[in-house]
């Protein structure tokens with residue numbers, strides 16, 4: 052079906068409040084900036100500082116309209132199947148690999164994220180860690196804390212003039228490329244997509260070429276089937292002797308035993324690892340990795356995006372997207388859903404419908420509207436391969452009847468009367 056354009060509309064500045072109280076479940080210490088916006092809309096908020104496992108999450112989602120998570124909580128197809136009231140999920144981070152996006156799409160649940168609010172924080176951390184690795188600062192600091200004075204310059208370097216190779220040249224890769232160049236580094240990158248090089252950054256045609264040319268290799272790819280175990284024994288062997296590996300992307304990208312081996316053999320001179328194949332769900336859980344106690348290895352607890360600036364901005368950004376969804380039906384910025392937006396309206400009645408994307412749905416919907424003699428003020432439809440999302444404003448208050456009949460269509464996945 053072809054998307055239709057909205058007709059002329061009467062704007063109002065504040066969207067009307069949704070009919071029912073909205074319940075939000077926020078996990079993983081989401082910033083207060085999100086709470087503030089939800090509170091200002093009188094949404095009911097429940098919070099937890101840690102992530103939740105599948106069964107616990109299913110129980111906690113009973114009666115919940117919106118779920119807010121960060122990188123740890125896995126929202127599986129089974130969770131989505133049980134959470135029949137869930138309208139939307141907000142990932143208060145960049146990565147969305149922790150959510151089964153396809154299952155959410157098919158169930159009519161839009162998923163939002165904050166695509167670049169912590170980009171700078173990650174890029175700054177990688178610059179800092181590159182210097183720490185080149186100067187062995189982590190080890191020196193640990194030694195002095197333990198009362199050992201080991202003043203050495205052997206195998207300690209400046210980063211100026213060295214080459215950093217960025218695997219994945221998206222938001223973080225590009226921001227890092229700019230910062231690294233300002234530090235006097237040469238910057239090369241490898242990406243599966245064609246990217247505009249920043250400054251003097253230079254694209255390389257293959258991963259192997261990047262590994263062979265770089266003194267520092269830093270990973271900035273998403274977790275996908277293609278990036279799973281992307282850096283294993285063969286790739287590490289391709290790296291220069293004495294090079295450093297940095298991973299602040301996802302734990303699935305690097306084979307940890309192979310990295311431990313490359314460090315122990317002295318092939319690599321150090322590593323900075325922020326993400327792991329298995330990460331604890333809360334700060335009170337213990338953590339073990341075979342990289343512990345290896346020299347010149349910086350281990351951090353997935354804090355690449357953990358700054359006050361980033362978390363505050365993410366809180367505002369994602370809570371705004373979720374609030375917009377509830378109050379206007381807008382899905383702008385959703386990562387797994389047709390993006391649709393209509394301005395809030397006065398004196399109208401809005402119906403939202405998610406349906407299977409098959410021929411004839413709009414015909415059926417419009418026949419229902421015509422049967423009750425209602426007038427369509429605006430109607431916007433957007434589709435993807437699986438579903439269609441329709442926002443429709445009616446000028447008469449027949450929305451309950453129209454919504455009931457649209458909801459009963461065999462093609463409908465979910466239907467909601469907004470106001």
Ligand SMILES: NC(=O)C1=CN([C@@H]2O[C@H](COP(=O)(O)OP(=O)(O)OC[C@H]3O[C@@H](n4cnc5c(N)ncnc54)[C@H](O)[C@@H]3O)[C@@H](O)[C@H]2O)C=CC1
Nearest residue numbers: 145146219220221222223242243244271273299300355356
């Ligand atoms: N440690 C932390 O706290 C944080 C970690 N992250 C992780 O960093 C990742 C990257 O973030 P952004 O730069 O914002 O994402 P982005 O989507 O802007 O960039 C990712 C880039 O990787 C490229 N790519 C994808 N598959 C590839 C492959 N197989 N080989 C080479 N390139 C490939 C894409 O084409 C894209 O240019 C996120 O997906 C997230 O997992 C993000 C923020 C904080």
Ligand SMILES: O=C(O)C(=O)COP(=O)(O)O
Nearest residue numbers: 121122143144145146356
């Ligand atoms: O933004 C991301 O993708 C991150 O990895 C940061 O995750 P976090 O919010 O710190 O759990």
